Amino acid sequence: xxxxxxxxxxxxxxxxxxxxxxxxxxxxxxxxxxxxxxxxxxxxxxxxxxxxxxxxxxxxxxxxxxxxxxxxxxxxxxxxxxxxxxxxxxxxxxxxxxxxxxxxxxxxxxxxxxxxxxxxxxxxxxxxxxxxxxxxxxxxxxxxxxxxxxxxxxxxxxxxxxxxxxxxxxxxxxxxxxxxxxxxxxxxxxxxxxxxxxxxxxxxxxxxxxxxxxxxxxxxxxxxxxxxxxxxxxx
Amino acid sequence: xxxxxxxxxxxxxxxxxxxxxxxxxxxxxxxxxxxxxxxxxxxxxxxxxxxxxxxxxxxxxxxxxxxxxxxxxxxxxxxxxxxxxxxxxxxxxxxxxxxxxxxxxxxxxxxxxxxxxxxxxxxxxxxxxxxxxxxxxxxxxxxxxxxxxxxxxxxxxxxxxxxxxxxxxxxxxxxxxxxxxxxxxxxxxxxxxxxxxxxxxxxxxxxxxxxxxxxxxxxxxxxxxxxxxxxxxxxxxxxxxxxxxxxxxxxxxxxxxxxxxxxxxxxxxxxxxxxxxxxxxxxxxxxxxxxxxxxxxxxxxxxxxxxxxxxxxxxxxxxxxxxxxxxxxxxxxxxxxxxxxxxxxxxxxxxxxxxxxxxxxxxxxxxxxxxxxxxxxxxxxxxxxxxxxxxxxxxxxxxxxxxxxxxxxxxxxxxxxxxxxxxxxxxxxxxxxxxxxxxxxxxxxxxxxxxxxxxxxxxxxxxxxxxxxxxxxxxxxxxxxxxxxxxxxxxxxxxxxxxxxxxxxxxxxxxxxxxxxxxxxxxxxxxxxxxxxxxxxxxxxxxxxxxxxxxxxxxxxxxxxxxxxxxxxxxxxxxxxxxxxxxxxxxxxxxxxxxxxxxxxxxxxxxxxxxxxxxxxxxxxxxxxxxxxxxxxxxxxxxxxxxxxxxxxxxxxxxxxxxxxxxxxxxxxxxxxxxxxxxxxxxxxxxxxxxxxxxxxxxxxxxxxxxxxxxxxxxxxxxxxxxxxxxxxxxxxxxxxxxxx
Numbered sequence: 001x002x003x004x005x006x007x008x009x010x011x012x013x014x015x016x017x018x019x020x021x022x023x024x025x026x027x028x029x030x031x032x033x034x035x036x037x038x039x040x041x042x043x044x045x046x047x048x049x050x051x052x053x054x055x056x057x058x059x060x061x062x063x064x065x066x067x068x069x070x071x072x073x074x075x076x077x078x079x080x081x082x083x084x085x086x087x088x089x090x091x092x093x094x095x096x097x098x099x100x101x102x103x104x105x106x107x108x109x110x111x112x113x114x115x116x117x118x119x120x121x122x123x124x125x126x127x128x129x130x131x132x133x134x135x136x137x138x139x140x141x142x143x144x145x146x147x148x149x150x151x152x153x154x155x156x157x158x159x160x161x162x163x164x165x166x167x168x169x170x171x172x173x174x175x176x177x178x179x180x181x182x183x184x185x186x187x188x189x190x191x192x193x194x195x196x197x198x199x200x201x202x203x204x205x206x207x208x209x210x211x212x213x214x215x216x217x218x219x220x221x222x223x224x225x226x227x228x229x230x231x232x233x234x235x
Numbered sequence: 236x237x238x239x240x241x242x243x244x245x246x247x248x249x250x251x252x253x254x255x256x257x258x259x260x261x262x263x264x265x266x267x268x269x270x271x272x273x274x275x276x277x278x279x280x281x282x283x284x285x286x287x288x289x290x291x292x293x294x295x296x297x298x299x300x301x302x303x304x305x306x307x308x309x310x311x312x313x314x315x316x317x318x319x320x321x322x323x324x325x326x327x328x329x330x331x332x333x334x335x336x337x338x339x340x341x342x343x344x345x346x347x348x349x350x351x352x353x354x355x356x357x358x359x360x361x362x363x364x365x366x367x368x369x370x371x372x373x374x375x376x377x378x379x380x381x382x383x384x385x386x387x388x389x390x391x392x393x394x395x396x397x398x399x400x401x402x403x404x405x406x407x408x409x410x411x412x413x414x415x416x417x418x419x420x421x422x423x424x425x426x427x428x429x430x431x432x433x434x435x436x437x438x439x440x441x442x443x444x445x446x447x448x449x450x451x452x453x454x455x456x457x458x459x460x461x462x463x464x465x466x467x468x469x470x471x472x473x474x475x476x477x478x479x480x481x482x483x484x485x486x487x488x489x490x491x492x493x494x495x496x497x498x499x500x501x502x503x504x505x506x507x508x509x510x511x512x513x514x515x516x517x518x519x520x521x522x523x524x525x526x527x528x529x530x531x532x533x534x535x536x537x538x539x540x541x542x543x544x545x546x547x548x549x550x551x552x553x554x555x556x557x558x559x560x561x562x563x564x565x566x567x568x569x570x571x572x573x574x575x576x577x578x579x580x581x582x583x584x585x586x587x588x589x590x591x592x593x594x595x596x597x598x599x600x601x602x603x604x605x606x607x608x609x610x611x612x613x614x615x616x617x618x619x620x621x622x623x624x625x626x627x628x629x630x631x632x633x634x635x636x637x638x639x640x641x642x643x644x645x646x647x648x649x650x651x652x653x654x655x656x657x658x659x660x661x662x663x664x665x666x667x668x669x670x671x672x673x674x675x676x677x678x679x680x681x682x683x684x685x686x687x688x689x690x691x692x693x694x695x696x697x698x699x700x701x702x703x704x705x706x707x708x709x710x711x712x713x714x715x716x717x718x719x720x721x722x723x724x725x726x727x728x729x730x731x732x733x734x735x736x737x738x739x740x741x742x743x744x745x746x747x748x749x750x751x752x753x754x755x756x757x758x759x760x761x762x763x764x765x766x767x768x769x770x771x772x773x774x775x776x777x778x779x780x781x782x783x784x785x786x787x788x789x790x791x792x793x794x795x796x797x798x799x800x801x802x803x804x805x806x807x808x809x810x811x812x813x814x815x816x817x818x819x820x821x822x823x824x825x826x827x828x829x830x831x832x833x834x835x836x837x838x839x840x841x842x843x844x845x846x847x848x849x850x851x852x853x854x855x856x857x858x859x860x861x862x863x864x865x866x867x868x869x870x871x872x873x874x875x876x877x878x879x880x881x882x883x884x885x886x887x888x889x890x891x892x893x894x895x896x897x898x899x900x901x902x903x904x905x906x907x908x909x910x911x912x913x914x915x916x917x918x919x920x921x922x923x924x925x926x927x928x929x930x931x932x933x934x935x936x937x938x939x940x941x942x943x944x945x946x947x948x949x950x951x952x953x954x955x956x957x958x959x960x961x962x963x964x965x966x967x968x969x970x971x972x973x974x975x976x
Binding site for chain 2: 010019024033109111112143206211213224
């Protein structure tokens with residue numbers, strides 16, 4: 001499986017994502033500079049975390065005009081898996097590949113800490129090896145992760161089961177106290193209507209090695225790998 | 236605009252003494268131009284020249300078989316860590332800027348130290364910081380100001396470190412009245428590199444072009460180095476233009492571009508523009524290269540129109556580098572800067588005449604010998620006041636506080652309380668190497684590309700340093716080494732940040748001299764070189780000088796991931812052993828300060844031989860896989876250390892100190908040095924005890940890790956019991972409730 005990790009100016013989780021992906025047998029992860037215009041030949045695309053363009057103007061609002069974003073859109077339209085983590089999620093929202101937006105944390109401060117996420121739906125290429133209700137320990141690190149969308153969009157997200165992970169407590173209860181940033185519905189990550197584009201604020205690449213305190217991030221990448229393998233087999 | 240005439244008033248305003256001005260005249264053989272006066276002023280400031288501290292700094296041990304670049308040679312020292320890999324690390328202060336503009340002051344402090352590291356050719360991998368503020372408790376105007384400074388500094392560090400993508404993985408924060416109005420902000424950065432990648436800040440090769448790259452020069456940070464070399468006064472707010480404005484995004488681009496550039500063979504020398512900006516970088520590279528450098532101000536990328544040559548030369552605009560390019564390789568260099576969308580310009584050339592020459596088009600505005608400016612500045616041997624070591628505290632003068640109340644009060648003292656509110660604002664996990672999260676004794680970071688595990692700690696108990704600077708400095712070094720040992724690491728190098736008051740005052744100068752002596756003794760004892768650091772003098776507010784604060788940062792190496800040890804208890808039934816001897820002193824303790832409001836007595840005694848033996852013994856049992864947790868006793872003594880080892884676990888501890896013949900407050904809260912609380916599984920206890928015995932260190936079994944989540948300490952006939960949850964609540968909630976109400 002070949003994965004492109006897009007490097008925008010200001011990306012800073014690009015090599016972390018590359019290393020996490022490379023820890024899976026058979027995965028080749030390559031850094032692709034944002035001034036490139038083609039992504040043919042890749043099975044999946046990762047938009048990593050960081051501060052693309054310094055988060056100036058609004059998180060992700062400048063990166064979405066990067067030359068590579070045309071190719072990301074084409075790939076997404078053709079069903080290629082696109083994963084946006086943290087700033088990558090913000091860019092996908094700004095680009096219109098995912099609905100809604102990410103506002104400033106309701107506590108106004110940047111928050112970096114380990115949190116729990118509940119898997120809401122496993123009918124997606126990003127959660128297929130997980131089980132519904134499973135609690136994942138995955139850290140966040142953001143100042144603008146407060147998911148917001150209008151009531152109509154929220155209704156659609158719920159109706160289409162596009163909400164893949166929500167912030168929860170250690171027992172899996174979705175509570176106000178477990179919400180770190182004020183996200184509507186405790187949303188931590190959503191997928192597109194076509195289910196092949198997934199954005200989440202937490203950082204799965206940071207929990208792929210036991211020495212870093214956990215491996216709960218691996219399930220998301222493993223899902224992508226297995227989905228790609230079965231998809232290729234069908235072809 | 237015509238330049239002002241050189242008058243005695245103008246000279247004084249530039250911080251040059253009449254004697255120093257005489258020296259300028261004799262170097263030049265003529266009256267300096269206005270620009271030259273500015274250039275001498277910043278280069279001969281304490282901040283750039285260390286004119287008051289250099290004779291002292293020479294006392295540091297700086298050599299050793301692993302030292303690849305020595306202290307003072309370059310922007311940061313470099314230490315070998317094996318297999319062709321090396322680390323570059325350094326700590327630097329941004330105290331004065333943070334006092335007048337905390338957010339930008341702290342942010343640019345972080346930016347500056349990161350530049351120092353990648354200028355060496357190293358990829359920065361993590362940050363730490365050491366912060367000090369006045370009291371944040373209460374409703375006084377001063378407390379409110381201190382809270383604003385604290386919040387602003389933390390936000391500034393977070394802003395810069397998070398954006399550039401470096402984890403801030405450890406640090407320390409203390410609150411004490413002596414820092415009211417003069418907070419301390421010391422930022423540390425460590426980078427990793429291959430031996431062959433070490434870059435030099437020398438202008439090599441006559442005829443090589445000199446490139447400027449990075450942010451355009453603006454009017455921010457004008458003469459910041461000179462500002463940092465004065466006392467803070469009520470009028471210092473007017474110096475706010477001397478504080479720079481940081482752009483971590485630009486620095487990220489500059490960092491990546493410079494590392495990409497240094498991987499090519501195009502660079503003859505590279506130097507960041509930090510304090511004294513373009514002035515310092517040109518004359519230092521020329522001086523190191525034994526060459527001259529000639530630049531034209533008109534070619535420098537500029538943010539504002541109409542800036543004078545004086546302003547461009549002295550601006551401390553951030554995120555700028557000077558690169559000496561090998562002639563003929565200019566196109567490769569340009570391609571890399573263009574890839575990263577960075578402004579750049581070829582602004583000059585390396586010459587053979589040893590002069591730093593600055594032209595403004597056709598007009599020469601500065602023409603001075605580079606070496607005289609960079610290396611031949613004035614040096615002062617200041618007068619140190621005689622010092623009598625303090626008498627030990629008279630215990631009879633200290634009423635015994637109820638330990639049941641004293642422990643929660645200590646845990647609620649902002650200096651001891653949890654700093655989660657701080658480090659939660661820092662991305663401490665980016666670069667996926669943080670193996671021990673902030674809050675333990677030392678930070679542990681795995682450098683994937685080099686397959687190395689590094690540990691780092693930063694420490695200074697300024698109360699001890701205030702009472703006895705020599706002993707306090709020794710303890711700062713020993714505590715760093717102890718923290719590393721608790722994590723399973725062996726120390727490899729030290730960087731120090733000497734924060735003191737005005738050196739013209741003999742009592743302050745004694746503190747500086749004694750601290751240097753204490754650090755030197757400590758580094759010799761632990762056999763670690765000082766690889767560089769920073770001196771920040773003139774830390775005074777209208778209320779007087781700060782407590783002397785020689786911050787020590789020590790870097791260590793862990794040979795095997797299996798040796799990695801943390802402070803938290805691991806399992807019910809584990810046996811708790813206290814290594815080291817407990818004395819009867821309370822002088823300089825946080826108990827005395829927090830409970831009795833007294834900062835007095837003699838600090839605890841430190842025996843280097845015993846301390847070293849304890850570290851060796853501890854590392855011995857850690858390496859044999861026998862230790863479940865290890866935590867040193869520092870501020871708040873044994874009781875605070877035990878409570879901290881319970882925090883974050885579901886366990887409690889049942890401790891029996893037996894009949895000690897001492898007061899309970901001494902047993903629980905004294906700060907005798909060289910003590911470490913370890914826990915071991917019951918089956919390993921006798922083996923650990925025999926190992927410790929054969930190492931010849933003092934130790935005693937003191938209790939058991941319990942499933943009951945209470946901390947219970949028995950001393951003599953008295954039993955003190957606290958629910959861990961209550962202690963933890965106090966510990967965790969103190970700072971958030973002070974800051975968020």
